[in-house]
Every structure is written in structure tokens, then in C-alpha cells.
Amino acid sequence: MIRLIASDMDGTLLDEHSEVPPETYDLILALREKGVHFAASSGRRFDRLCQFFAPVRDKMDFVAANGAQVYVDGELVDREVFSHLGIRRLAKTVGKFESLHMALFDDEKSFLLDDEDKFVREIDKDLPNAERIWYLPGPDVSILKISIYCEDGHVMDYAYALSRELGDEFLFAPSGTHWIDALQRGVNKATGIEQIMAHHGITRDEVMAFGDSMNDYEIIRFVGTGCAMANGRPALKAVANRVIGYNYDQAVQGEMRKLLESLG
Helix, strand or coil: CCCEEEECHHHHHCCCCCCCCCHHHHHHHHHHHCCCEEEEECCCCHHHHHHHCCCCHHHCEEEEHHHCEEEECCEEEEECCCCHHHHHHHHHHHCCCCCEEEEEECCCCEEECCCHHHCCCCCCCCCCCEEECCCCCCCCCCCCEEEEEECCCCHHHHHHHHHHHHCCCEEEEEECCCEEEEEECCCCHHHHHHHHHHHHCCCHHHEEEEECCHHHHHHHHHCCEEEECCCCCHHHHHHCCEECCCHHHCHHHHHHHHHHHHCC
């Protein structure tokens, strides 16, 4: 029996307009009545996710910033920040590649290490409260997330190159067509969802997860039922237990509806 659903946002739960289909809120509440928890598992920060789920935010859990922020029953249970020394090493390496531009995120701001017009914004990289900086934030600033914009779009090439340079410190996951998420080793969506499972007393076999990008890889492999979107990355679809429909057809909502119906 499924007792926890974890869903990515962009390209997965959200529609083609980057909005939550209204039916989603009713499904979350109805499934909760049947004992099934719902968690958003996203690269977006907690504050942004709360805006998406305002009608039901107190009835669900959150794995935000690729696992760096974990909220269960409204309480912060984990907050992982990047090493300042690691950020300095990453910035130096990214600087070797003319086509790469780095964005850092704390709880509230987006720090851009280049002029803002260098960054083409995709739906999942809205760069809230963007601030252009010329020097890295000091160690007193807690960085929760790092994303790297690939100007020429060759995300797989650069993800490989960055992995060769700094793979002992970071994992590099392509996200969208122009972005790479730099992940802290040992911190990802799977480690976040594992903490939610522990809180609710849920096993891996009782979890269903949905995703479309490589930053969903760990969670899709970790849970009992990992579902990739039809519009997802080929490698993710290859390792998923199931491939469902497209986000613009509201395939995740369809799976939630089927589960609700099966529970009677």
C-alpha cells in the first residue's frame, strides 16, 4: 500500500504554464484522509514551494532545494548548507568555462555571479530576489542551493567536465535544457524523503515518487515505485519502475486519482 507520494514540480506536477492544476489540492486532501501523505520534492526553495501550495501547505510535507530543506508537519527537520570553501572551489572551476554562469541561493535571495542578462530563466529557475554580486558571499551567508547556467546549452558536456574536476565534492545533475544543479554529496531528494519516511514510520515500498530530471534520479531509484514522466530525461526513464504520461496532460494527478479510487 502506498502511504507517501513525493512529486517533483517543474515538468512533473506543474502544467505547461508552470502552475499547479487546481484539482491537485483536492487530491492531496482526499488522499490524506485515506492515510496517504504528500510531499513536494523540488529544487525550488521552501518559500517558493509554499506559494505554490498555499491552500494546503499545512497538510503536506516538503523536500526543498534538492534536499537541503526538509519540513515535516510544518516543522524544519533538516537544513543543509554548502561549505564556504567548497563554494570557492566551485566558483573557481566554473570560471574556467566561458559559457558557464553560477547562481547561489540562500533562504531569500538569488546571488548571480554575472550580469542578469546572462541568465535565461527557465520555469524552474525563476531567480527570486536576484542580486548581482562580484564577490562570493562570506561564510556568514548560508547557501542552500547552487545552480549553473550553460549559455550554449551543452549541459551534459559541462556536467561531465565539472564532475571530472570536482566530483569528489559535488554531484552535477542537469536540470532543464540550460541548467546544472550542483548537489552536495550525501544531500539530495532521496535523503530528504527518507527523513519524512522516518517521521511517519513509512517504508520504501510504501512510497511512490514522480520526476523528470536528473536531480530526481536518487529519489526515483530509492523509493518502491519510482515513476518517470514521458517528457523526462531518457536515463531517468530507463531506471524508473514505470514511465507515465506528460506533465501537460496532468499525468501525476491521474496517478493520484487512481490511487484514491483504489482506496475506496
